[in-house]
Amino acid sequence: MTADxxxxxxxxxxxxxxxxxxxDRCIKTFKVVFDDPAVRDSWNHKPGxxxxxxxxxxxxxxISISCSPTEGKFxxxxxxxxxxxxxxxxxLEAGDxxxxxxxxxxxxxxxxxxxxxxxxxxxxIGQAPLRPIVEFVKSNREKYAGLTMIYGARSAGxxxxxxxxxxxxxxxxxxxxxxxxxEEEGWDHNVGFVPQMLLDLxxxxxxxxxVTCGPPIMIRFVLENLKKLGFSDEQxxxxxxxxxxxxxxxxxxxxxxxxxxxxxxxxxxxxxLKDIPEAFA
Numbered sequence: 332m333t334a335d336x337x338x339x340x341x342x343x344x345x346x347x348x349x350x351x352x353x354x355d356r357c358i359k360t361f362k363v364v365f366d367d368p369a370v371r372d373s374w375n376h377k378p379g380x381x382x383x384x385x386x387x388x389x390x391x392x393x394i395s396i397s398c399s400p401t402e403g404k405f406x407x408x409x410x411x412x413x414x415x416x417x418x419x420x421x422x423l424e425a426g427d428x429x430x431x432x433x434x435x436x437x438x439x440x441x442x443x444x445x446x447x448x449x450x451x452x453x454x455x456i457g458q459a460p461l462r463p464i465v466e467f468v469k470s471n472r473e474k475y476a477g478l479t480m481i482y483g484a485r486s487a488g489x490x491x492x493x494x495x496x497x498x499x500x501x502x503x504x505x506x507x508x509x510x511x512x513x514e515e516e517g518w519d520h521n522v523g524f525v526p527q528m529l530l531d532l533x534x535x536x537x538x539x540x541x542v543t544c545g546p547p548i549m550i551r552f553v554l555e556n557l558k559k560l561g562f563s564d565e566q567x568x569x570x571x572x573x574x575x576x577x578x579x580x581x582x583x584x585x586x587x588x589x590x591x592x593x594x595x596x597x598x599x600x601x602x603x604l605k606d607i608p609e610a611f612a
Contacts, residue, residue: 337579340385340430342366343406347425351409351491358456358491359421360397360409363429371404375434378441378463379598381572382433384408389419393575396434397459399466406431409459409491435578436597439568441467444540448477452553454525454545455484458491460570461544465499472504476538483510483525487518508532526552529560536562543569554601564602571610572597 343363351358365371376382376396385391392414398407412421423429441464449468451461461480468478480499484490490509499507510521510528521528526549534541541562543553550569557567574592576584585592588607604610 337432340383340391340432341370342428343431345423345425345427345429346405348423351493352489354488356411356413357421358409358411360407360491361420361423361429362405362407363431364405365431366428374404374406376400376406377434377438378467379438379460379570379572380434380436381575381578381597382406382408382431382435383578384410384420384432385416385430386419386423387428387430390416391430391432392416392420393435393572393578395460395570395572397462399463399470401467401470409456409462411456433578436572436575436593437595439464439542439570439598445471445474446476446538448479448539449475450479450534450539450541451481452525452529452541452543452545453480453482454549455489456491457543457545457549458482460572461542462492464542469499469505478505479532479534480505480507481510481525481528481532482507483512483521483528485512487511487515524552525549526556529553529556533560536560536566539566541567543567544572564605565600567601568598569601569604570597571599571604 343365345361345363347362349360351360378399381393381395383391384394394408397409410417410420412418453461468475496507510523514522541557543550571592574585575597576582578593580591580594587610
């Protein structure tokens with residue numbers, strides 16, 4: 332968090348930007364670097380954390396950080412165009428400025444997971460908060476027993492990070508499985524919903540951590556299917572980053588049961604969330 336005042340943002344310059352998907356609710360990724368070298372050197376985020384990013388005169392929005400700290404002294408944000416702030420962000424290009432505050436929230440306990448197999452299960456924009464786990468494990472591959480990714484979307488055009496998945500599919504030290512809801516011409520991967528693909532792959536729960544993020548309905552069925560496969564509640568993690576608002580526990584708008592997502596999360600094991608029905612509403 333900003334050292335002196337958590338409400339004062341840092342300025343950052345967009346080094347590069349590109350569209351992940353098209354359509355009315357398209358997703359655009361920004362690679363940004365802090366203008367102040369001291370901020371750049373002192374910034375320390377972990378997989379699963381978020382940041383408040385904004386455009387002066389337009390507002391701010393809480394967005395998951397979609398890069399691992401192992402990738403370098405920059406940040407990545409993958410933003411879906413949905414409202415006023417995200418529309419303003421989508422107008423920005425390389426060389427433009429944005430504001431950044433954070434990092435906020437807890438993180439995935441990737442250090443505690445060393446020696447285990449990691450299984451990520453994502454849907455749509457939900458792959459953005461999972462990407463830092465993937466990149467962190469890839470950068471420390473020798474410390475983990477395995478890495479398997481399941482990722483799906485409505486159509487091939489709705490998949491994020493397609494180039495990265497193409498590269499990962501060529502590696503023999505990890506496994507990635509892509510799926511879309513409805514068959515398309517030229518699509519040579521799986522067709523079907525993510526929860527069913529999880530059952531079809533039938534991953535072993537032995538020494539495995541499963542992490543899922545995506546539309547709430549997808550998460551609910553993924554959790555049900557992980558239980559069918561024998562995963563314990565303590566082996567399953569998810570993130571509720573889409574509920575975060577102010578990030579510092581002041582606005583009270585991110586509550587799930589007796590917890591504030593911004594203070595107690597956004598990362599939770601299912602053992603914590605299973606008794607809070609509104610968590611996946």
